[in-house]
Amino acid sequence: MQEQKAIISWKVAGVALGLLLTLATFLVKPLGVSTQFVVTDAIVAHQVAPEATENNAYLNKYGEKDDWGVGYGWMLVFGMFAGGLVTSRLLSKKQPDLDKGSMPKMWELVFGGSRSKRLAAAFFGGVLLLFGARLAGGCTSGHMISGISQLAVSSFIFGIFTFGSAIAMAHFLYRKRG
């Protein structure tokens, strides 16, 4: 792996993210992403099958609160997409080649170049990510970054178990084979 630096250093990105979190906490509330997957599901499900959705104890919680529509949190995630879209169009020349595309080199070396295999893994990983995040009540942004910054006990627990399991799984996937 040759050294290819990100567009901004971790120092700049880290300080900026910490200040953004502080600003968000001052203006509205801390950052969070995974809840908006529920809101999205609830909005879609409510269009398709309103009755079944309103009878679902979980979707109903989020649907009712947000009037089956978008709120601050959803706009935040929508903004993330917009921010990523604009910066990636403007700065793609500065992005290291190894960070581009959806077939990472290190994945290809171990799991082969099959596109459908990579996409299937990404999909399955996504299922586990959000199932786990909803079980735990948050994800990297809501629990780890926002939660630990508020010194929340539950977020420290989440951080320890998440990193523990992710580190173990990554080592298992990339163990020396053969």
Place this chain on the structure above:
Amino acid sequence: MQTLTIGFLIGCGFGAILYMGGATSYRRILGTLLLKDMTIIKLMCTAIGVGTLGIYLLDLGGLANMSIKPAYVGGVAIGGIVFGIGWAISGYCPGTCVVGAAEGKSDALFTILGGLTGVFLFALAFPFLETAILEPLNFGKITLRDLAGISGIYLAIPFSAMLLALAFFVLKDKYE
């Protein structure tokens, strides 16, 4: 309406930082989890260090709109384990897959689709999960400040200093 606009703008900043900082890169995330590339860990430690200080300074003036998640230990721990496995497999987390999809990465888009499916499965399983692992062992919305019984800033300053020291002086970029 104003809140929606604020949300959108903060989101734009968040997305831009994740993209420019390289958090949507598979090799960086896996490099982090394989303990070979410390960039993302240092980014997170710095963000949390600055964020902790910022939030508890706001709190001194009663200006922090905190949102503490309840500590239901079983659900948080099991959820964290499941989340971690998904993180290592896809290389994204729920936030970075949104930004990665905006970059045009199809694996990020599939992580979003998987995520929406995962939430749907969770919603179906919720009545069972609620009584089995969400309700027992729930200690409520507690923070270290509540446990220590002192003003949060006295915890925030040393904690923040520790994280920043870790990022700036202790962790090294490459371990190989």
